[in-house]
Amino acid sequence: MTTTLPGTGTTEVRPVDVPRGRARRGRGGRSGKAGPVTYTLLTLAALVSVFPLYWTVVAGSHTNAELAETPPPFLPSAGLFDNFAAALEQAPIGKAILNSVLVSGAITVGTVLFCTLAGFAFAKLQFRGRGVLLALVIGTMMVPTQLSVIPLFMMIAELQWVNQLQAVILPTLVSAFGVFFMRQYLISALPNELLEAGRMDGASTFRIFWSIVVPVARPAMAVLAMLTFLTAWNEFFWPLIALTTANPTVQVALAGLGSGYVPQQAVIMAGTLLGTLPVLIVFTILGKQIVGGIMQGAVKG
Amino acid sequence: MATVTFDQATRSYPKTDRPAVDALDLQIDDGEFLVLVGPSGCGKSTSLRMLAGLEEVDSGAIRIGGRDVTDSPPKDRDIAMVFQSYALYPHMTVEQNMGFALRLAGVAKSEIARRVAEAAAILDLQDYLDRRPRALSGGQRQRVAMGRAIVRSPQVFLMDEPLSNLDAKLRVQTRTQIAALQRRLGTTTVYVTHDQVEAMTMGDRVAVLKDGLLMQCDTPAALYERPANVFVAGFIGSPAMNVLTGEVVDGGVRLGTAVLPVPRDRLARASGGTGRVTVGFRPECLELVPPGEGVPVVVGVVEQLGSDAYLYGTVGDERSGAPLQTSDVVVRTEPRHAPEPGQTVWLRVREDALHVFDPVSQVRVD
Ligand SMILES: Nc1ncnc2c1ncn2[C@@H]1O[C@H](COP(=O)(O)OP(=O)(O)OP(=O)(O)O)[C@@H](O)[C@H]1O
Numbered sequence: 001m002t003t004t005l006p007g008t009g010t011t012e013v014r015p016v017d018v019p020r021g022r023a024r025r026g027r028g029g030r031s032g033k034a035g036p037v038t039y040t041l042l043t044l045a046a047l048v049s050v051f052p053l054y055w056t057v058v059a060g061s062h063t064n065a066e067l068a069e070t071p072p073p074f075l076p077s078a079g080l081f082d083n084f085a086a087a088l089e090q091a092p093i094g095k096a097i098l099n100s101v102l103v104s105g106a107i108t109v110g111t112v113l114f115c116t117l118a119g120f121a122f123a124k125l126q127f128r129g130r131g132v133l134l135a136l137v138i139g140t141m142m143v144p145t146q147l148s149v150i151p152l153f154m155m156i157a158e159l160q161w162v163n164q165l166q167a168v169i170l171p172t173l174v175s176a177f178g179v180f181f182m183r184q185y186l187i188s189a190l191p192n193e194l195l196e197a198g199r200m201d202g203a204s205t206f207r208i209f210w211s212i213v214v215p216v217a218r219p220a221m222a223v224l225a226m227l228t229f230l231t232a233w234n235e236f237f238w239p240l241i242a243l244t245t246a247n248p249t250v251q252v253a254l255a256g257l258g259s260g261y262v263p264q265q266a267v268i269m270a271g272t273l274l275g276t277l278p279v280l281i282v283f284t285i286l287g288k289q290i291v292g293g294i295m296q297g298a299v300k301g
Numbered sequence: 302m303a304t305v306t307f308d309q310a311t312r313s314y315p316k317t318d319r320p321a322v323d324a325l326d327l328q329i330d331d332g333e334f335l336v337l338v339g340p341s342g343c344g345k346s347t348s349l350r351m352l353a354g355l356e357e358v359d360s361g362a363i364r365i366g367g368r369d370v371t372d373s374p375p376k377d378r379d380i381a382m383v384f385q386s387y388a389l390y391p392h393m394t395v396e397q398n399m400g401f402a403l404r405l406a407g408v409a410k411s412e413i414a415r416r417v418a419e420a421a422a423i424l425d426l427q428d429y430l431d432r433r434p435r436a437l438s439g440g441q442r443q444r445v446a447m448g449r450a451i452v453r454s455p456q457v458f459l460m461d462e463p464l465s466n467l468d469a470k471l472r473v474q475t476r477t478q479i480a481a482l483q484r485r486l487g488t489t490t491v492y493v494t495h496d497q498v499e500a501m502t503m504g505d506r507v508a509v510l511k512d513g514l515l516m517q518c519d520t521p522a523a524l525y526e527r528p529a530n531v532f533v534a535g536f537i538g539s540p541a542m543n544v545l546t547g548e549v550v551d552g553g554v555r556l557g558t559a560v561l562p563v564p565r566d567r568l569a570r571a572s573g574g575t576g577r578v579t580v581g582f583r584p585e586c587l588e589l590v591p592p593g594e595g596v597p598v599v600v601g602v603v604e605q606l607g608s609d610a611y612l613y614g615t616v617g618d619e620r621s622g623a624p625l626q627t628s629d630v631v632v633r634t635e636p637r638h639a640p641e642p643g644q645t646v647w648l649r650v651r652e653d654a655l656h657v658f659d660p661v662s663q664v665r666v667d
Pocket residue numbers: 314315317321339340341342343344345346347348495
């Protein structure tokens with residue numbers, strides 16, 4: 001902790017800066033340059049990952065008939081915009097995207113906040129029944145969602161929340177996985193002495209949480225936020241039950257697309273693209289900041 | 302500024318069979334620099350943390366400035382602590398680290414800035430106020446940790462091995478700086494270390510702990526001159542005091558075939574009818590005498606330090622020179638005329654420098 005590596009004395013943080021200790025150990029002393037093999041493998045992996053998205057674009061820009069040809073088309077065409085129009089006509093995709101942003105945003109904020117609070121409590125506070133409570137929390141991970149759907153729906157109906165967004169937001173406002181994840185992170189990343197220093201400086205537990213725990217937990221919070229947002233955005237089962245196509249999230253809206261005697265593959269694909277683009281754009285633009293934010297906190301003082 | 306009192310303070314951790322700190326009685330004066338020293342696991346940190354309010358007190362009481370704080374939370378005790386790992390807030394700049402406590406206490410911004418600047422000037426940290434801890438060297442971090450404590454002008458400073466993460470040279474430098482700073486501020490300080498040299502050089506008084514029990518608390522000189530028991534005798538001083546146990550004979554204690562003279566009254570009280578007695582003498586309190594007088598020692602190793610030489614040997618047979626007893630003896634001598642390894646030297650203990658202990662209770666006898 002007291003050794004300062006050469007070159008670490010600068011204050012700016014480079015965006016792709018792996019925590020140093022780990023990087024050194026992992027490479028076992030070899031130089032940090034990647035060879036041609038690494039590049040080839042990474043390129044292949046990237047291509048494989050991007051292909052489904054590309055296919056969505058291709059399929060979304062043709063008609064059902066064109067898609068059925070052999071060989072199938074390999075390039076996108078201007079038909080994409082016709083299909084966009086068709087999709088927008090068939091389902092309230094604009095509203096769905098807005099709903100999804102609200103739902104996923106609220107779930108993300110709630111999950112990150114509550115999981116960090118609970119994770120901190122389980123990791124660092126002494127209270128009676130801590131072990132039992134933690135076991136219970138983790139135990140809920142074993143219960144399949146399908147099992148709780150009916151009671152949950154009855155509760156939602158009782159509250160007259162059917163087809164309202166809070167019916168989707170509330171049940172997932174905190175996740176057992178998130179609690180466990182934050183707990184594990186804080187156990188290793190947050191030294192007890194830091195909390196004790198806070199107490200000596202006169203901070204209340206709440207103040208310690210805001211001023212010390214949250215800054216230290218930021219990298220893990222960013223990761224949890226990303227995971228939670230994507231999961232919430234892609235969630236289909238429960239929103240389909242709790243909402244209707246009149247007030248849908250993106251996934252529910254997509255379910256109503258292209259449904260006819262013959263499913264309109266192209267329209268479905270175009271709609272899917274519309275529903276995926278916002279997330280894609282956000283993560284492309286913010287990706288660097290998110291990674292940067294993660295790494296900024298990850299280098300321990 | 303305040304006095305600090307430990308009154309029979311005891312701490313037993315759950316699921317342990319003996320207390321980590323056992324009925325500790327300590328009275329620390331206003332403005333005093335008290336050092337807690339002892340081997341690893343003796344309860345130094347626990348004692349300090351009890352005073353800080355970070356550890357429960359199971360029985361007994363702790364008072365700061367006459368006020369009973371046994372059950373008060375840390376923030377109501379008006380104390381500041383320097384941690385071994387420094388525990389600097391990684392996301393705050395040096396300035397924010399130092400000002401955090403004042404900010405929490407609702408001190409005005411301008412006042413915080415003034416006090417932080419003042420502390421930074423004392424500790425030579427002005428150029429680093431905008432840096433984060435990770436961009437500082439170990440020594441600088443240590444000073445920030447000190448700064449965080451002094452900006453608060455607390456009643457008491459607590460320091461738990463604040464120098465153990467520094468390299469040897471910096472440690473010696475910082476040691477004197479901390480001692481000087483404490484004298485200048487006049488704040489009552491409790492300082493924990495396992496290094497007896499640190500303890501002896503820094504403390505107004507030194508409290509020696511062992512297995513949660515207070516062995517002795519006195520000035521460095523008194524600890525050195527009159528250790529209260531065998532443990533303190535062996536712990537304080539480097540190289541350690543020679544401590545040997547032998548059979549009581551007329552007028553002294555038998556070491557090998559020689560007899561070390563011990564005053565009769567002390568001999569009688571120390572042996573307590575067991576027929577044995579423990580004696581101690583420091584390496585620098587031995588004189589070389591002509592062969593045949595005093596106690597023979599076979600030299601094993603000679604350590605040349607330049608200013609001194611230390612002989613490590615075993616008490617040997619007067620006639621054959623062969624070791625009879627495997628107790629090691631350390632002798633400080635003139636470096637230029639040091640004997641060779643394998644040689645036998647004859648030693649006499651300066652009379653005023655002989656320590657006598659009861660071999661059973663290990664307690665000093667005067
Ligand atoms: N949280 C704890 N739970 C149980 N036992 C503990 C705990 N903390 C310390 N102990 C025990 O209490 C005793 C005193 O510990 P303490 O940390 O005060 O030692 P120390 O004198 O500071 O040692 P060191 O020089 O190694 O820091 C040790 O035997 C230790 O094992």
